[in-house]
Amino acid sequence: MSPATPVLEVRDLHVTYQTDEEPIPAVRGVSLSLHAGEIVALVGESASGKSTVGHSILGLLPGSATSHGDVFFRGTTIASMDTEELRRVRGREVSVIFQDALSALTPTMRVGEQMAEPFRIHLGMGHGEAMQAARTALARVLPDVDRVVDSYPFQLSGGMAQRVMIAMATSLEPSVIIADEPTANLDPAVRQDTLMQLERLRDGGAAILLITHDFGVVARLADRVSVMYAGALVEEADVRTTFRAPKHPYTFGLLGSLPTLTGGRLTPMRGHPPDLATLPPECPFLPRCNKAVGRCRQEPAPGLAPVKDSVPGHRVACFNPMAVPLRD
Ligand SMILES: Nc1ncnc2c1ncn2[C@@H]1O[C@H](COP(=O)(O)OP(=O)(O)O)[C@@H](O)[C@H]1O
Ligand SMILES: [Mg+2]
Numbered sequence: 422m423s424p425a426t427p428v429l430e431v432r433d434l435h436v437t438y439q440t441d442e443e444p445i446p447a448v449r450g451v452s453l454s455l456h457a458g459e460i461v462a463l464v465g466e467s468a469s470g471k472s473t474v475g476h477s478i479l480g481l482l483p484g485s486a487t488s489h490g491d492v493f494f495r496g497t498t499i500a501s502m503d504t505e506e507l508r509r510v511r512g513r514e515v516s517v518i519f520q521d522a523l524s525a526l527t528p529t530m531r532v533g534e535q536m537a538e539p540f541r542i543h544l545g546m547g548h549g550e551a552m553q554a555a556r557t558a559l560a561r562v563l564p565d566v567d568r569v570v571d572s573y574p575f576q577l578s579g580g581m582a583q584r585v586m587i588a589m590a591t592s593l594e595p596s597v598i599i600a601d602e603p604t605a606n607l608d609p610a611v612r613q614d615t616l617m618q619l620e621r622l623r624d625g626g627a628a629i630l631l632i633t634h635d636f637g638v639v640a641r642l643a644d645r646v647s648v649m650y651a652g653a654l655v656e657e658a659d660v661r662t663t664f665r666a667p668k669h670p671y672t673f674g675l676l677g678s679l680p681t682l683t684g685g686r687l688t689p690m691r692g693h694p695p696d697l698a699t700l701p702p703e704c705p706f707l708p709r710c711n712k713a714v715g716r717c718r719q720e721p722a723p724g725l726a727p728v729k730d731s732v733p734g735h736r737v738a739c740f741n742p743m744a745v746p747l748r749d
Contacts, residue, residue, distance in 0.1 A: 426496045427454035428628045429478065429515070429597045434490035436473050436482065443698035447473045448488075449652040450724075455597060455628035460619070462631045462639045462660070464675070465649035466694055471632045474649075475599045478630075479511055494597075513543045516595040520602040522586035526574040532559075532585055533570030539593055558592040559585065562618065580611040587618055591627075598622060601632045616642065636679055640664065645734070648672045651695050651705035654725055658735040665749075668728050668735070668742035670712045677747055704739075716740045 436448040448470045455461055463471050476482050478492055480499070492499045494510050502510065519525045527535050536555035540546045546554060552570075559566045562584040574582060591598065600619060604612045619642060623629055631643060639646060639660065646663040648656040648671065656669040667673045674690045692709035704722040707713055717740050725736040 427456050427493070428495060429630075430454040430491075430493040430496075431474065431478060432491040432493070434474065434477055434488065434492075436470070436477055436486055436488040438483075439485050439487065445697045446700065447486075447652050447697060448477070451490075451649070451652075451654055453630070453647060453654075455630055457596065457626050457628055458623060459644050460623055460629040460631050460642050462633060462643035462646045463649060464633060464636070464639060464646060466675075466690075467634075468694055468697075469649040470652040471649055472601055475517065475601045475630065475632055478597075478599055479515060479517060481517070509543070512539065513593050514595055515597040515599070516590040516593075518587055518590045518598060518600040518603045520605050522579070522582040523574055525586050526582065526589075528574055530573070531570065532572050532574065532577070536570070536585070536589055536592065539589070543593055555592070558588045562588045562614065579606075580608055583607060583611055584614065587615060591618065591622055594622075594625065594627070596627055598627050598629045599632070600629060602634065603631070604633065604635055604638055636676065648675070651700065652697060653705075653722070654738065655706070656737045656739075657725065658728075659732065662732050662735050664747070666731065666743075666746040668731070668737040669706075669739050670710050670743060671706050673743050673747055674709075712739075712741045712743070714741045 431451060431453045434448055434451045435446070438445040438447055451474055453461065463474065465471055473482070477488055482488060494514065499507065499510065533552060533555055536559060537551035540551035540554045541548070556566050556570060559569060563569060563581065569577070569581065569585065577585065603615050603619065607615060616638065619629060631638070633639060643660045645657065645659050647654050648669065650671050656667060656672045663672065664676060667676055678690060690709065695705045695708070702721045704717050707717055710717070723738050723740055725738045728735040728737050728742065
């Protein structure tokens with residue numbers, strides 16, 4: 422594997438949920454790559470398909486979903502892996518931090534026991550050694566290890582459960598972390614700790630897919646940003662270019678509505694995201710767009726293409742991109 426090979430690559434992912442009514446094409450041709458030591462933010466309004474992308478990577482989609490596309494781990498498609506390899510990749514190399522910590526923990530098992538399990542299963546440790554490793558991992562994120570190892574998840578506060586879940590998801594030092602809204606609904610101290618944990622893991626070489634609504638978190642942590650709208654990527658660039666000179670009218674609107682770069686939260690833009698079940702072939706942003714030209718109404722939505730006169734890696738899916746920067 423050459424150094425340029427991404428640790429994780431998603432290529433042309435499509436996911437459709439079958440429902441009693443129409444099928445919902447939640448992800449429509451998304452490609453992403455993550456390199457070691459890099460944080461890529463996946464942003465976009467609610468229901469744009471971000472979590473569906475995250476879940477697809479680990480094969481965590483519900484039975485009602487059909488998907489195609491390829492997920493590569495260190496250059497090998499996950500679809501071609503045998504059971505043993507898959508177990509290693511899913512259990513050890515790639516892990517997920519969910520927004521809802523309590524639902525990620527097993528309710529009937531004491532925290533210490535469930536923390537120790539991955540050390541036994543994936544590293545072959547005996548019970549005592551695994552318990553000790555679990556305590557060490559917990560001690561990195563919380564002060565009161567003795568009490569917490571003997572607790573059941575329901576006995577923990579929300580903030581404590583979040584810390585335990587992060588310790589568990591990262592205890593085997595995974596090479597890829599998918600963090601789905603990891604800071605949503607957290608009090609400031611836990612939020613701060615969570616961000617520091619993610620930075621620590623990134624500094625240790627992990628590649629992180631950071632799914633978030635919080636542009637303060639994006640500005641602080643992300644190297645690159647991919648913007649999703651109605652199941653497709655509409656723009657991608659390094660974080661500085663994304664904040665300074667976004668080209669897609671959607672990205673421009675999202676970032677233009679932020680009060681500050683460091684404390685801002687996404688405020689809703691004019692209009693609503695489209696109904697995915699009845700998407701027209703044209704650009705799904707058309708009804709909300711104030712930059713639309715004739716082509717936008719007559720032709721199918723364009724795919725991502727390099728932005729002229731911008732930095733390498735800046736790509737946008739738009740016939741009439743923004744001409745002026747958002748900020749100097
Ligand atoms: N299990 C499911 N069954 C049917 N539709 C779903 C399911 N999960 C998500 N969806 C739909 O897929 C779309 C994308 O959802 P999601 O990936 O959760 O978006 P995001 O994380 O950006 O909020 C939404 O329209 C949502 O309603
Ligand atoms: Mg989500």
